[in-house]
Amino acid sequence: MRNVKRNVLNIIVICFLFVLVGCGTDEQGSSEEGNDYPTKDITLYVPFSAGGTNDAAARIFGKYLSENLNETVLIQNKPGGGGLTQTLNLRTENNDGYHLQFGAEDPFTVQYALDQDLEYELDEYDFLAAPFSTPNQLVVHADSGYDDVDALIKAAKDGEELTYAHAGAGSINHFAGEATFSALGIDVQDVPFEGGGESLNALLGKDVDALLTGEGTILGQLDEGTIKVLANTTNVRSENLSDVPTLEELGYDVDINAFFFVFAPEGLPSDVSSKLTKAFEEMKNDEEFVEEIEGLGLTLEDARSEDEIKEYIEETREVFSNIDIE
Amino acid sequence: MNELSNLMLGFEAILNYKVLFWCILGVTLGTLIGALPGMGSVTGIAILLPLTFELDVISSLVLLTGIYQGGMYGGRISAILINVPGDASAVATTFDGYPMATQGKAGYALSLSALASFIGGTIGLLGLVFLTPIVGDFALNFGPPEYFTLMLLALIITGGLGSTSMLKSFIIISLGLLISMIGRDIVTSENRFTFGLIELWDGVSFVIVAIGIFGISEVLIGLDKIEEKKVMQKKLPLKELFPTVRQLKNNLGSTLRGGIVGFVIGVLPGAGATIASFFSYSVEKNISKTPELFGKGIDQGLSGVESSNNSAMAGALVPLFTLGIPGSGSTAIILGALIMLGLQPGPSMLQTSGNIIWAVIAALILANLLLLILNTLFVPIFTNLIRYAEKYMISIITILCIFGVYFLNNSLFDVWLMIIFGVLGYLLRKFDFSLAGLLLAVVLGGMIEINFRQSLLMSGSSSYLIFIERPIALVFLIIIVVFILHNLIKNIKRASLKKRENYNNL
Numbered sequence: 001m002r003n004v005k006r007n008v009l010n011i012i013v014i015c016f017l018f019v020l021v022g023c024g025t026d027e028q029g030s031s032e033e034g035n036d037y038p039t040k041d042i043t044l045y046v047p048f049s050a051g052g053t054n055d056a057a058a059r060i061f062g063k064y065l066s067e068n069l070n071e072t073v074l075i076q077n078k079p080g081g082g083g084l085t086q087t088l089n090l091r092t093e094n095n096d097g098y099h100l101q102f103g104a105e106d107p108f109t110v111q112y113a114l115d116q117d118l119e120y121e122l123d124e125y126d127f128l129a130a131p132f133s134t135p136n137q138l139v140v141h142a143d144s145g146y147d148d149v150d151a152l153i154k155a156a157k158d159g160e161e162l163t164y165a166h167a168g169a170g171s172i173n174h175f176a177g178e179a180t181f182s183a184l185g186i187d188v189q190d191v192p193f194e195g196g197g198e199s200l201n202a203l204l205g206k207d208v209d210a211l212l213t214g215e216g217t218i219l220g221q222l223d224e225g226t227i228k229v230l231a232n233t234t235n236v237r238s239e240n241l242s243d244v245p246t247l248e249e250l251g252y253d254v255d256i257n258a259f260f261f262v263f264a265p266e267g268l269p270s271d272v273s274s275k276l277t278k279a280f281e282e283m284k285n286d287e288e289f290v291e292e293i294e295g296l297g298l299t300l301e302d303a304r305s306e307d308e309i310k311e312y313i314e315e316t317r318e319v320f321s322n323i324d325i326e
Numbered sequence: 327m328n329e330l331s332n333l334m335l336g337f338e339a340i341l342n343y344k345v346l347f348w349c350i351l352g353v354t355l356g357t358l359i360g361a362l363p364g365m366g367s368v369t370g371i372a373i374l375l376p377l378t379f380e381l382d383v384i385s386s387l388v389l390l391t392g393i394y395q396g397g398m399y400g401g402r403i404s405a406i407l408i409n410v411p412g413d414a415s416a417v418a419t420t421f422d423g424y425p426m427a428t429q430g431k432a433g434y435a436l437s438l439s440a441l442a443s444f445i446g447g448t449i450g451l452l453g454l455v456f457l458t459p460i461v462g463d464f465a466l467n468f469g470p471p472e473y474f475t476l477m478l479l480a481l482i483i484t485g486g487l488g489s490t491s492m493l494k495s496f497i498i499i500s501l502g503l504l505i506s507m508i509g510r511d512i513v514t515s516e517n518r519f520t521f522g523l524i525e526l527w528d529g530v531s532f533v534i535v536a537i538g539i540f541g542i543s544e545v546l547i548g549l550d551k552i553e554e555k556k557v558m559q560k561k562l563p564l565k566e567l568f569p570t571v572r573q574l575k576n577n578l579g580s581t582l583r584g585g586i587v588g589f590v591i592g593v594l595p596g597a598g599a600t601i602a603s604f605f606s607y608s609v610e611k612n613i614s615k616t617p618e619l620f621g622k623g624i625d626q627g628l629s630g631v632e633s634s635n636n637s638a639m640a641g642a643l644v645p646l647f648t649l650g651i652p653g654s655g656s657t658a659i660i661l662g663a664l665i666m667l668g669l670q671p672g673p674s675m676l677q678t679s680g681n682i683i684w685a686v687i688a689a690l691i692l693a694n695l696l697l698l699i700l701n702t703l704f705v706p707i708f709t710n711l712i713r714y715a716e717k718y719m720i721s722i723i724t725i726l727c728i729f730g731v732y733f734l735n736n737s738l739f740d741v742w743l744m745i746i747f748g749v750l751g752y753l754l755r756k757f758d759f760s761l762a763g764l765l766l767a768v769v770l771g772g773m774i775e776i777n778f779r780q781s782l783l784m785s786g787s788s789s790y791l792i793f794i795e796r797p798i799a800l801v802f803l804i805i806i807v808v809f810i811l812h813n814l815i816k817n818i819k820r821a822s823l824k825k826r827e828n829y830n831n832l
C-alpha cells in the first residue's frame with residue numbers, strides 16, 4: 001500500500017513539473033518607467049552560444065554599457081537557427097528597454113538571402129546601433145607561394161584545382177568568398193567547415209588553398225608567419241592589417257562587411273532609446289573599451305541612425321541575393 | 327628541463343591563499359555543476375564567466391580551469407548513481423558504472439572512477455607539460471579524410487556495443503544516423519527533417535538525446551514497476567566503499583591505457599573527450615578475456631573510460647595553447663575567456679603569455695589533486711544520499727533532467743524534445759535495443775558525414791583516392807579492414823566449431 005502511495009506521489013510530482021514546463025516563463029515586467037530609466041537589470045540577449053566572437057563582443061559591450069548606465073546588464077545566450085530563433089522570439093518581449101539584443105547581422109541579411117520568406121518584418125524591431133563591424137579577409141598559407149591575388153588568379157587559370165574554406169554554407173564568409181572569386185573571374189571550390197576555428201585549422205593543415213574568414217579568427221596567426229592575408233573584402237583597410245589592400249583598391253567591385261547590431265522590440269519609448277544611443281556613443285570614448293573591441297578583430301563604426309541601418313540591411317540583402325552560393 | 331622550471335614558476339604564481347581559494351571554489355562548483363544532468367563544464371564555465379570580470383587574470387583562469395576539470399569529475403556522479411550522464415563525455419561511464427550501482431556497489435564505483443579520473447588526468451597533464459612542443463603540430467596532420475576514417479573506425483569497433491543481435495544493431499545504428507542528419511546541411515544550407523521548425527535547424531543536440539533516452543526512459547521504466555524493485559541498500563561499512571590493493575592492481579592496465587588513448591584523441595580538435603571515452607571502452611572490451619561481462623558492471627569498463635575522458639580534457643588544451651584552436655566546446659569558452667582577459671591566443675601564446683599559461687597548467691595539476699581529495703570525501707556523502715533519496719528517485723531524476731536540458735540553451739523546445747526522446751528510449755528498452763548504439767551513431771553520424779563530404783570537395787578530380795593517398799587515413803582504413811576480417815574469421819571458426827559439435831553429438 002505504501003508503495004502504491006509513493007508511486008502516486010511520484011506521478012503527481014512529475015505531472016506538476018510537466019505542467020510547469022508547459023506554462024513557460026511569460027513573466028511581464030512593468031513599463032511605466034521613463035525618465036529614470038534604467039531602474040532595474042537590463043537583459044542583453046545574444047543569439048549565439050557562449051565562447052565565440054559574438055559572445056565575447058556582447059560581454060565586453062555589456063560590461064561597459066553597465067558601467068555607463070550604472071545598472072546590471074545580464075548577458076543571456078540563446079543560440080539556435082543561425083541567430084534567427086532568438087531574433088523571432090525578441091518580438092514578444094516588452095519594448096521597455098530592459099530587453100535588448102546584440103548580435104551579428106546574419107538573421108537580417110544572410111538568412112534573408114537564403115530564405116526570403118522570413119517570418120518577421122524589419123519594422124518589428126527598433127534598431128539602436130551598429131557599433132562594430134568585422135571585415136572578411138582572403139587568406140592563404142605562408143608556404144603556398146601565392147604572394148598576391150594575381151598569383152592566385154594565375155594558378156587557377158593554369159588549371160590548378162583550387163579550394164577555399166569558410167565557416168559553413170550560408171555563413172557570411174561563404175557569401176564573401178563566392179562574391180570575391182566571381183569578381184576575380186576564377187573557379188574556386190568551397191569547402192564548408194563548422195565555424196571559423198575549424199576553417200582556419202584546414203588552412204594551417206594545408207587541406208585547402210585559401211580561407212575566407214572574419215579578422216578575429218586570424219589575429220593570433222598574424223605575427224607567426226604561418227599565413228598571408230591577400231585582400232580585404234571590405235572597402236576600407238583594417239586597423240590591424242593596414243598593409244592589406246582592399247579588393248576595391250585592386251580594381252574588383254566587392255564590398256562585403258559584417259556588422260553587429262543592437263536592437264529592441266519595436267516601439268521603444270523615445271527617451272529610453274535616446275538614453276541608450278547616447279550611452280553607446282559615450283562608450284566609444286573609453287580607450288579601454290576600444291582596445292578590448294579591437295582585440296577581437298572588430299572595427300568600431302561611426303554612429304548610424306535607424307534609417308541608415310535599415311538602408312544598409314536592404315542594400316546588403318540585394319547584394320547577397322545576387323550571389324550564387326549553390 | 328625547461329618545462330620543469332617553467333612549471334615551478336607557474337606554481338609560484340598560484341600558491342597563495344587568494345588563488346588557492348578560487349581553485350577550491352572552482353573545483354567544487356565544477357564537480358557539483360557537472361553532476362547535474364546535461365550541465366557539463368561548458369555550461370558551468372558559461373554561467374560563472376561574468377564572475378571572473380571582477381578578478382585578476384590568474385585568479386579568473388584558475389577558477390575557470392577548476393570548473394573545467396571539476397565538470398569532468400562531476401559528470402561521472404550522475405552517470406553512476408542514476409544512469410543519466412552529466413555530460414556527453416560521461417555517456418560511456420553509464421555502461422558499467424550504473425550496473426555497478428544497481429548491484430549495491432555505488433560507493434565503490436564512485437571511488438574507483440575518482441581514482442581513475444585522477445590517474446587519467448595526471449597522464450594527460452604530464453602529456454600537456456612535456457609533449458606540447460612535440461605534438462603541438464600533430465593536430466594539423468588531421469584533415470577531413472583522417473577524421474572521416476578515424477570516426478568510421480570508431481563506429482565500426484564500437485557499433486555492436488550492448489546489442490543482442492546483429493539485426494538490432496543495424497536498426498539502432500540506422501536510427502541514430504537518421505537522427506544525426508536532422509538540421510541545416512552545412513554544405514548546401516538546405517534544411518533536412520526540420521519539419522518547418524527553426525529550433526531544429528542546428529540539429530538535435532547529443533546531450534538532449536542522451537538525457538532523454540537514459541534519464542526520462544529511466545523514469546518511465548520506474549513508473550512501470552508498481553512493485554518496489556529494490557530493497558533499500560543497507561548501510562555499507564566504510565571500507566567497502568573503497569577499492570582494495572588487489573582491485574587497484576586489476577584496474578591499473580585499463581586506467582593507463584585509457585589515459586594514453588584519451589590524451590592522443592583529446593589532442594585532435596575534431597574528436598574530444600566523448601570519442602576518447604568510447605574508444606577506450608571498446609579497446610578494453612576487445613582485449614578483455616571476458617568481453618561478455620562488459621555492460622554488466624565490470625571494473626575495467628569504468629576505470630578505462632573515466633581515465634580517458636579526464637586525460638582527453640588535458641589533451642584538448644594542447645591545440646589551444648600551441649595553435650590557438652579550441653579542441654572542444656569547453657576549451658572554446660576558455661579561449662573566449664583568454665581573449666576577454668586580454669591574451670591573444672595563437673601559436674605564440676606560450677612565448678608571449680608563457681607565465682600565465684604555465685600558471686594555468688600548475689593550477690590544473692593542483693586542481694586534479696584537490697578533485698581527488700574532494701571526490702573521495704564525496705563518496706560516503708553521495709552513497710548515503712542515494713540511500714535515503716532512493717524512494718524519491720524518479721521525481722529527482724525528472725527534475726534534474728528538465729533543469730539540465732533547459733539550461734543548455736535556455737530553451738523549452740529542448741525540454742519537449744528530451745521528453746520525446748525519453749519515450750523513444752523507453753520503447754527501445756522495452757524491445758531490448760541498445761541505447762549505447764543509438765547514442766554512438768548520433769554523435770558520430772554527423773562527424774562522419776561532414777568529414778566525408780569535405781574530403782570529396784577537397785579532393786577535386788582525384789575524388790575517392792584521397793582516402794588512400796593520405797597516409798594516416800590509409801592506416802585507419804587498413805585497421806578497419808583488418809578488424810572486419812578478424813571478426814569474420816572468428817565468426818566462421820565459431821560457426822564451424824558449432825557444426826562439428828552438432829555433428830559429434832549426432
